[in-house]
Amino acid sequence: MNAATLWQRAETYAKQGQWAAALTAYDGVLEHDPNHVMAMLRASRMALSLGRYRDSREYAVRALAARPQGDEAVLNLARALRLFNEPALLMECLAHSRWQERRSAAWLTEVAMLVSTSGENELAMQLLDLAVQRDPRHAPARYFRGVVHMFFGQMEQAEDELEQCIAILPTYAQAHWVLSRLRKQTPEHNHVARMKALISRVPAGSESRVYLAYAVHNEAHDIGAYDESWQALEHACRTKRQLSPHDRTDARRMYEGLAKLCDAGFVAAGHAHADEPAPYRPVFVVGMHRSGSTLLEQLLGGHPDVTDGGETYSFASQMRYFADYRSRGVLDAELVRRADKVDYAALGRRFLEHTAARAKGRAVLTEKLPSNFLHLGFIARALPHARILHMVRDPVDTCFSNLRTMFSDVNTFSYDQRELAEWYGQYRGLMAHWHAVMPGRILDVRYDELVADPEGAMRRVLAFCELPWDTAATTLDRPGAVATASSPQMRGGIIKDRKAAWAPYVDKLGPLLEALAPWREPQASP
Structure with a gap:
């Protein structure tokens, strides 16, 4: 059977959800043509669907070695490398892509988004500059230029780009x-x-x-x-919860599995x-x-011996690699089940190797x-020399801030008051467990103390981190980009007089307040 016939057969199997048969056919294509990049990338997707995380990554790395040039192949490869959290390989892919010659504003914009999520926001802006040269009325490019300007604290430029996006496409809701x-x-002055x-x-x-709605x-x-x-x-929470339901059973099994597996020994x-x-x-x-946590990292990153990552x-990603499994979210019950077979010494070495360049010496x-x-x-x-800083903030302030934050595809627990409070209780229970099984390894840093007395709090943090x-801390x-949900709050100094955002809604927050009662301190009232 020739490569073209095998390709068509593989595509048919893939559309039917027959992942194993599709993978076999794509492998057949690669036997005929070892440099068939799209076959490698399709095989990567099939392997991931079959739960073979390492094999999936290996197909993507093989595709990178083939130095693809076509728009579709480069974009699909960039997506795959981002999925596997391989920022260095993503940059290598882009370096060989001749992106400066690309004509499509849509292609340039999506690559910019992938690059930005890897922390390369200056390069992302270069891609976006070219995108708007190619098509000044490409709304997604205008939108993401606004986002990157926001990351850099350039709020006037961000507002201008977002307004241009909305003028082009008024229903661009993210803008x-x-x-x-x-x-x-x-x-x-508002847009309500x-x-x-x-x-x-x-x-x-x-x-x-x-x-x-948000x-x-x-x-x-x-x-x-x-x-x-x-x-x-x-309305926002109700709709988002329908789109991204929270699996309470898996969460419970995950937390129970962690406490059982990760004892002091x-x-x-x-x-x-x-x-x-x-x-x-x-x-x-x-x-x-x-x-x-963003505030703490930004302060710590001011120290001349620290790079904020x-x-x-x-x-x-290293846990997924060594468990050979792509978890739903940062962790799930199945990955915990596989975790007792992980080689943690090797994991620690690989983590350090993959992140060393980001430390910048x-x-x-x-x-x-x-x-x-x-x-x-x-x-x-895996990393016995690592230091762990645990940010602790008032339970209601924390949970209400989660409730009113639009997360992309994480924190599915945060759109329902009872599920949010349940998760918070599970988190507090797990943190108590960590303190018990590794005494002295974790420093609790209280948000209120950090805001009220930055010097006193940071002296404790720096001493803990050796x-x-x-004073720079x-x-x-x-300067620098802050690519988190707290980006706008990281400009203009530490906010010391922040009022309880939940106070106007106290009569609407009964389920949350009742469930958080065991965790609240007496002074935590509006």
Whole structure:
């Protein structure tokens, strides 16, 4: 059978969901033509569908070695390398792509988005500059230029780009959402009426409707229209929960599995390779999302011996690689089930090898994915020299901030008050377990103390991380991109008088407040 016939057969099997048969046929194509890039990329997708994570990655790496040039092949390869969290390989792919010659604004914009998620925001802006040269009216390019400007703290430029996007395509809901977060709106200057007029033009039950509802909530909250704000938030959460349901059973099994597997003996086994040389010391900043982890990392990153690494899935990707399984989210029950077979010494070495370049020769590299709190047992076992900073913030402040944040495809628990409180309780229980099985390995950093006394809090943090004191670790006055949900709040200094955002909705938050009661301190009231 020739390659063309095998290709058609493979494509048919893939459309029918017959992953194993499709993979066999794509392998047949590669026997005839070892440099058939699209066959490698399709085979990668089939292997991933079959749960063969390492094989899937290997097909993508083979495709990279073939140096693809076509628009479709390069874009699909870039997507695959981003999926496997391979930023260095993604940059290699782009370097050989002759992207400066590409004509499609859509191609340039999507590649810019992939590059940005790997932390290369300056390169992303170069791609976007070219995209708007190719097509000044390409709305997604205008939108993402606004996002990258926001990451760099260039709020006026961000607002201009987002308004251009909306002028081109008024129903581009994500642009309205980002615009709603750039600054505090006022009764005289806001976009609530404009957004409400657009709601009927956005499909009900869609992701776009969710973005628009969150945007209305943000701005109505700013101007004190709390009834309208709450109605928008309820609608956003209800719709998003339907689109991204939370699997409570899997979460419960995951938490139970972690506590059972990762006991003191499991963690202590990491001491066997504690003396292995390392190119830098990793510092993990963990906690609930919206707990202040971005603020802590930005302060720590001001220290001359520290490179702030931002939010990446670097450790989660290594867990997936060694477990040969792509988890749903940062971790799930099945990955925990496989975790007792992982070679943690090898995992630690591979993690350090894959991240060393990001440290830029400095002594410390931070890793600020908040949900890495789930991985702390594995981190302690694989990286016995790592430091762990745990951000602790008022439970209601934290959970309400989660409730009113639009996450992309993570934190599925955050769109329902009861599910959110349940997750919070599971998180607190797991953190208590980590403290018990690895005493002294985790430093709790309280958000209120960090805001009220940055110097005192950072002295404790730096001492814990074995870093010398430096006043540069007490301010936010430095350039660079902040690519997290807290990006707009990282400009203009530490906000010391932040009021409880949930106070106007206290009568609507009964389920959340009741479920969080065991975790609240007496002074945590509006």
